[in-house]
């Protein structure tokens with residue numbers, strides 16, 4: 001018998017591996033930061049012993065959810081400006097607020113709230129695009145949550161962060177060097193969008209991504225306005241433009257990809273670029289409907305993202321799973337598309353793959369990191385149970401998440417954080433609210 005740190009039981013264990021079979025009365029054995037084994041409880045308990053057994057009656061265990069696109073620090077702008085078109089929302093509200101408030105201190109504090117919200121909702125890894133990511137990285141290491149932190153790049157200076165374009169790249173290299181050995185922080189480079197970043201900066205970001213083998217995180221083909229502008233400036237639609245400047249590769253993951261031609265879908269598939277689908281942000285900003293069923297059938301890897309809390313307005317991937325699974329049925333007129341298993345895969349295994357973390361997280365198998373979520377199933381809205389995938393897609397809420405483990409350590413226990421002081425995080429957010437409101 002081998003001794004392990006934890007044996008986590010579950011009435012329903014979803015590994016998100018292989019044929020997606022559900023393991024009834026399952027268990028996961030965890031040693032240190034890693035998953036040692038997973039299978040039936042009978043099988044696991046025949047091989048392993050542990051002083052810490054987490055009971056799993058009326059509970060499901062699945063891999064930590066992956067948020068493939070957000071701007072975590074924007075939680076402090078949640079509800080600041082709603083019900084506006086994207087460019088007006090950005091130019092008249094979000095960018096001025098960011099210009100006024102964004103500092104290292106702001107980002108560190110705000111990321112604390114974002115992490116609290118995400119961990120409590122079962123999200124264990126998020127991909128971010130913002131500035132002052134060193135502050136976010138420090139916070140993540142303290143909390144014990146994973147982030148693929150994209151150092152933002154735009155063509156114009158940003159007071160307090162970048163006096164000239166060179167500074168964005170220097171800051172990105174600094175971030176990469178600071179966190180190169182981190183278990184929690186995976187730096188990347190994040191040129192903002194085709195309408196804020198010219199081809200030179202995109203190419204430079206791509207070169208840096210190649211040099212350090214880190215991902216490129218960008219916004220792409222989000223609105224019809226962007227497509228028209230791109231055509232006007234470069235004579236090409238966004239993905240074709242990306243192809244022409246060598247941006248399409250396995251290292252790229254692009255948020256939105258709403259307005260795509262069939263040729264562009266083929267290009268994304270051919271170059272193995274990933275897509276971060278942000279359905280709720282697209283709905284709220286009336287950006288349109290990304291052709292997700294077409295992308296998936298073309299073999300493009302599509303993960304799910306919340307986008308920033310100012311355009312969603314929460315950071316719940318469970319919400320994205322449910323909305324994505326429903327909206328694409330209505331849009332395509334086909335109730336079989338984006339079925340519950342597909343939606344869950346997008347939120348776990350595929351999401352991890354597009355972030356370059358497919359060998360570490362996103363599914364439950366020996367050797368991967370122990371990023372696990374346990375949800376209670378005994379509430380009225382989860383009763384009865386015929387298909388657990390259906391429940392996770394259409395019924396499960398963030399408030400049903402009880403236990404969350406990241407890197408083998410429990411960070412949420414009975415719904416409460418163990419590495420953060422919840423009251424303190426909320427009080428800090430309210431302090432900022434008073435300042436921002438003016």
Ligand SMILES: [Zn+2]
Nearest residue numbers: 219255307308
């Ligand atoms: Zn975004």
